[in-house]
Amino acid sequence: MDPTDGDDEEEFGLSRNYFLAKEIGSVSGRKSARKLSDIALVDEQVLRAAVPEIVPKHEKETASLLKSYKDLYSKWLFELRCGFGLLIYGFGSKKILLEDFASSALTDFGVIVINGYLPSVNIKQVVITIAEVLWDQLKTKRKCSTGSKPKHPFSSQSTEDLFLFLDGQLPNENDCFVCIVIHNIDGPALRDSESQQYLARIACCSHVRMIASIDHVNAPLLWDKKMVHTQFNWCWYHVPTFAPYKAEGIFFPLILASGGNAQTTKTALVVLESLTPNAQSVFKILAEHQLANEKEEGMPVNTLYTKCRERFLVSSQVTLNSHLTEFKDHELVKTRRHSEGQDCLYIPLASEVLEKLLQELV
Template sequence: MESTDFDEGDFEFSRNYFLAKESSTSVKRSTHKLSDIDIVDEQELREAVSNIEPKHEKEIDLLIKSYKCLYSKWAFELRAGFGLLLYGFGSKKALIEDFASTTLTGYSVLVINGYLQLINLKQVLITLCELLGDQLKAQRKTPSGSQRSYNALSIDDLIAFLDGPHVDGNECSICVVIHNIDGPGLRDSDSQQYLARIAACSHVRMVASIDNVNAPLLWDKKMVHTQFNWCWHHVPTFSPYKVEGTFYPLILAHGGTTQTVKTATIVLQSLTPNAQSVFKVLAEHQLAHPDDEGFPVNNLYSTCRERFLVSSQVTLNSHLTEFKDHELVKFRKNSDGQDCLYIPLTTEALEKVIEEISQ
């Protein structure tokens, strides 16, 4: 009976409390809105971040040196058929590139920047096959002077070539280095399946890094233990994600013209000089004809061929695919139904990009 009285009293107290809160006139709702936030320019915010003084530099240097002592072990694991997966807080880009340049000298190394928004995996496969083809010629496994075009092959055919029986043992080997295999350009299921198949090829070894805590959810048991065959290494570097972070917008910042120019410049500087020249041709035409609907693809090919920038339509298409994947150019049809190209940048931004890559 006493317990019942206590429960009723407790209920009545709670009821009166919430009634008092509901009827209170002293509670005022905030009039602030999200649009009232003073958002700074992204470039200014990045400059402020870059000016933050690093801490614990001596301890971090000792940590990196301890990882370098593991290079021989990592190389042995690769030779044994395992893939290396590096994880831990901080950018691992510099560490992996140092490992590749100092220890993987016996491999042909291909680097994939998974932190980019778009990545053309077929072009990656074509490049891998070209590297293996060059090794085969060096080993005199194919007739001298013979050349093979891989552009017309399907993805399945390209992977079959990488896993083919045309090389005995480990005479020819390629190492694929992937910075941020869990990045936005590789995070979909199809991309991960293709990467797993590439890693399982007999003449391919893979070194990758992850930074997302949910990255292992991208793979099933077969991919982890059979195809990738990962050896997991915890290597926190505590290094800032300077390069990787360039392609991500910062919180409480809006992208301005300066940031757009910087991003486009970084992408273009990572391409070949010929690809940059092709982009300049398109950019100069757009600046000279701002009212046009775009530059017809056929006209671009004629201009680039006259300037000896491309030797065939296939070469030009390869450059255009690279531009499109990085959202440097876009396609649309003009009033005559022709396929045209245009650069989705303002005149001011485009002029700055041309100036940057011409230096």
């Protein structure tokens, strides 16, 4: 037997694997043929009516799992007393779990529940409510003299004054604090930077303890190192419940349902998120121009190319054309002839849809 046969066979295997990898890469690199109009959507009312008809599964196992987490309550309470915050994550709704913990283990303290999954949350009103609950708690425990009253109602005080009260020093107040339970601190109404900064300031007040749940995979990106370790001071707990998101999902448009502008935004967002960051930025430039010049027939290709070059999004007209081809294939961008004979680009979406899309496309 020729000893070189083994080497030839190994070399043949390597070369075969190389061309096989190139073939797979060329297939995966092909453009998607999906279009925005190809997404088949059901009427939202029909879909929401069908959801309650789904037969729940594994109810006994889910209930048993929730019951097993009760063993953590004493540890959670101890960590809250020590000044830590609790961050609960894992698959499934944590609403029932957190409210059971609050009703059974936090009976000696004031508790405020914030539903972060709601479309809007008034942070200033939250701070006022915390101050009022803390004041009532101090009076109940006789840690304030009976004749001592706030000079002004909390609702008329500035946010800074409220924070000074929540973080103030009172005699024998070491075990006097208000617990804030936030369902979905990563919810749509709270995930902006300003809201998170306010929540971080609330969490680090000496008379406040925070318990929150998260569900979005990128939720930790909302905070920097100081917020996580100094202000929120999180203790992380993985407690999957596998419970359905009944309350949390009621305010979200269903992705498989047609619901007018809200759903158009959702489907367009699905397409855009599959593109590269540079392509998304090019789309943003076009969308911002269209919103600022609603009476114009569109944006000339040369103008778009100039703005993209200024922001270092494309290096040549060829690169821009590849992005535009992707947009046109998905019917996100169309071309029409300007009255002066120039080809202009426009997005076939309503202004309110574009505004919402730019907010969602981070």
